[in-house]
Amino acid sequence: MAQKNRINQAFFLTELEKLEQREIPVPEIKADEILVKMEAVGICGSDLHYYSHGKIGDFVVDFPFILGHECAGTIVETGAEVKNLAVGDRVALEPGVPCGHCEFCMSGKYNLCPDVKFFATPPYHGCLQNYVSHKASFAFKLPDHVSSTEGALAEPLAIGINAVQTGEVKLGDTVVIFGAGCIGLVSLLSAKASGATDVIVIDVVDKRLDVANSMGATTINAARENVIDRVNELTRNKGARVVIDCAGNNITLAQTVQVAKAGGTIVWVGMATDEINGLELGPISAKELTIKSIFRYRNLYPTTIAAIADGKIDISGIISNKYKFEDTPQAYQETLKNVSNIVKSVIVFD
Ligand SMILES: NC(=O)c1ccc[n+]([C@@H]2O[C@H](COP(=O)([O-])OP(=O)(O)OC[C@H]3O[C@@H](n4cnc5c(N)ncnc54)[C@H](O)[C@@H]3O)[C@@H](O)[C@H]2O)c1
Ligand SMILES: [Zn+2]
Ligand SMILES: [Zn+2]
Structure with a gap:
């Protein structure tokens, strides 16, 4: 429950390159959430891009919009189910909370979750405000000698x-x-x-x-x-x-x-x-794609021959035309000219 004496001010982007301070309610927290008093919020390239262009790719800002996703602060309230963190702990917040049950979340690649709620990525507001509610499992306690400013920079790091x-x-x-x-x-x-x-x-x-x-x-x-x-x-x-x-x-x-x-x-x-x-x-x-390339092969002849030998791969199906050695000129000419009918020509010696 939010205490009466807490005041939450937020900066809203109201139009391109215009930020306006407004008072908004202190967020209510759910059982698995914490309420954090913000102490540091970085300005990231993406924030600047929303600020000046109002969109990044398919993500379009619906004004007014709160920026900021690199952040750290002190916990002032914890939900009933939160066991790992306590009031007074300083934490860095991982800004993207994924759905937890899609195929990407289930396979551990939760950064690819299509339903992730990420601070300051439309339609979700950012953390450039005094109080932010966040899922406790995406909050990480900072050691005493790590400042909240450093904690905010954990995001780009x-x-x-x-x-x-x-x-x-x-x-x-x-x-x-x-x-x-x-x-x-x-x-x-x-x-x-x-x-x-x-x-x-x-x-x-x-x-x-x-x-x-x-x-x-x-x-x-x-x-x-x-x-x-x-x-x-x-x-x-x-x-x-x-x-x-x-x-x-x-x-x-x-x-x-x-x-x-x-x-x-x-x-x-x-x-x-x-x-x-x-x-x-x-x-x-x-899409965090891995694009790999190859150049020829190495150490693959044994595997290749084994695949042909035990019938796993029927390579003979590739061959469309066979020519005798003496017919090599014809083989070349036909193979060059008849691309639509010839897949693979092989010259076979007697
Ligand atoms: N993949 C991700 O998860 C992820 C996350 C954050 C940011 N980004 C992207 O990473 C990039 C860098 O982010 P940033 O916040 O540091 O942006 P930035 O704009 O501050 O830095 C980009 C730098 O590239 C330099 N640059 C421009 N043209 C150059 C050239 N021809 N040769 C060498 N340098 C050149 C610029 O001067 C600038 O200093 C951006 O494209 C951003 O969108 C990706
Ligand atoms: Zn960032
Ligand atoms: Zn997911």
């Missing part, structure tokens, strides 16, 4: 850690990161903490590159330098084993391929709104 874990960054790796915004920088910190020795960060803004540099990165300013040449120089023409895009435009996405070492891993974190020849880039990140 979790993205950096996900990027680095997805790229399987390990001891001694060289990592290239495009973008030195918040997401690029948290990826840099995560890569360093995971043991990467050389992290190269690329941006077009000197101030941001200075921050990356102070965090141990070698930096490249793409506005002044040739990115590919510089990465080659820094990696002795090898490229980086892990490349993380945190800039999200079609220039940097194209460059991720160019600076990657053979056999390397590219992680696209940036939500590109561009498309390249009809290939929409945004959904690749939004």
Whole structure:
């Protein structure tokens, strides 16, 4: 139950680039929820995007709308079923509460839940208000020596850690990161903490590159330098084993391929709104897709032959035409010209 002396002020986005403070009721909590007095709320790129554009992709703001999803504060009330947290605990709130029973939730990939209620993602209001109710299982207690401001930044940092874990960054790796915004920088910190020795960060803004540099990165300013040449120089023409895009435009996405070492891993974190020849880039990140590529094969002949040998695969069905060796010119000519009827030609020796 909300106490009488609590006043909840919220900032509403009432139209593009206009925020208005309004008093709203203190939220009531359910049995599995906590009421948190907000102490820190980050401003994220997505908040800024809603602020200036009113939408991100299919998510369109219905004004008035409360922004903010990176947050931490102190618990002032707990629901009857909440056992793991108590009044007075400082917590960071994981902003997305998933449905808990769809196939994605059930398989543990709850970040892909189509029914997730995520702060400041329409139609759900954000946490830029004094009091927020939240499911207790998505609140994480902060140790005393971790400030609430640091707690709020757990949200973007979790993205950096996900990027680095997805790229399987390990001891001694060289990592290239495009973008030195918040997401690029948290990826840099995560890569360093995971043991990467050389992290190269690329941006077009000197101030941001200075921050990356102070965090141990070698930096490249793409506005002044040739990115590919510089990465080659820094990696002795090898490229980086892990490349993380945190800039999200079609220039940097194209460059991720160019600076990657053979056999390397590219992680696209940036939500590109561009498309390249009809290939929409945004959904690749939004769907957390794993796109893999292959080059020929290795160690697969034994498996291949075994599959043919025990009849698991009937490869002979592929062959549409057989030619004698002496008829090779005809075989080539027909195979070239008669694509609609010839699937696969084989020249068979006597
Ligand atoms: N996949 C996810 O879960 C997830 C989560 C959060 C943010 N994002 C996305 O990550 C991206 C980065 O987020 P942010 O908050 O750090 O944004 P940001 O805008 O602060 O940072 C992007 C940086 O890229 C730089 N940049 C632009 N063009 C460049 C170029 N040609 N070469 C190198 N750098 C260039 C910009 O100067 C900027 O510093 C955004 O696209 C955002 O939508 C994805
Ligand atoms: Zn954020
Ligand atoms: Zn779900």
